[in-house]
Amino acid sequence: MRCPHCESDITHVIDTTHDARGGIRRRRECEVCKQRFSTYERAILSTPLIIKKDNSREEFDREKLLQGIRIACAKRPVPAAEIERLAGEVESDLQQMNKLEVPSRVIGDMVIRRLKDLDHVAYIRYAIVYLPLGNLKDIQKEVNQLLKTEGE
Numbered sequence: 535m536r537c538p539h540c541e542s543d544i545t546h547v548i549d550t551t552h553d554a555r556g557g558i559r560r561r562r563e564c565e566v567c568k569q570r571f572s573t574y575e576r577a578i579l580s581t582p583l584i585i586k587k588d589n590s591r592e593e594f595d596r597e598k599l600l601q602g603i604r605i606a607c608a609k610r611p612v613p614a615a616e617i618e619r620l621a622g623e624v625e626s627d628l629q630q631m632n633k634l635e636v637p638s639r640v641i642g643d644m645v646i647r648r649l650k651d652l653d654h655v656a657y658i659r660y661a662i663v664y665l666p667l668g669n670l671k672d673i674q675k676e677v678n679q680l681l682k683t684e685g686e
């Protein structure tokens with residue numbers, strides 16, 4: 535590690551601490567100018583590739599995810615900040631999975647679980663696209679279940 539004061543490459547670690555989020559902080563001292571400085575090291579999380587239905591892979595696209603959720607929430611009383619938060623949570627869950635690639639279905643499931651808590655109409659719109667709600671009966675069943683929870 536190069537000293538930020540004199541740019542010498544000869545520095546050594548005098549103390550190492552771990553923080554609650556898994557990062558490592560190192561206190562260092564430059565052997566040339568004797569100044570001290572700290573470095574912070576943490577894992578960079580990457581988002582897995584998405585396996586599409588036709589088996590091709592694509593990069594996770596946050597904008598595309600947001601767009602899908604926005605369409606489902608159109609004209610519903612869902613604040614834009616909530617939609618952003620939902621997309622952010624899905625992205626961070628994907629990163630926590632620590633996988634190289636995941637089926638697109640996994641993302642659909644994550645979104646739909648959260649939409650169900652957020653807005654029932656948006657949830658049904660999304661479900662018609664992403665779940666195998668192939669006919670009106672399936673949709674009716676899903677709506678009836680929602681109505682039951684709303685009545686509680």
Ligand SMILES: [Zn+2]
Binds near residue numbers: 537539542566567569
């Ligand atoms: Zn130095």
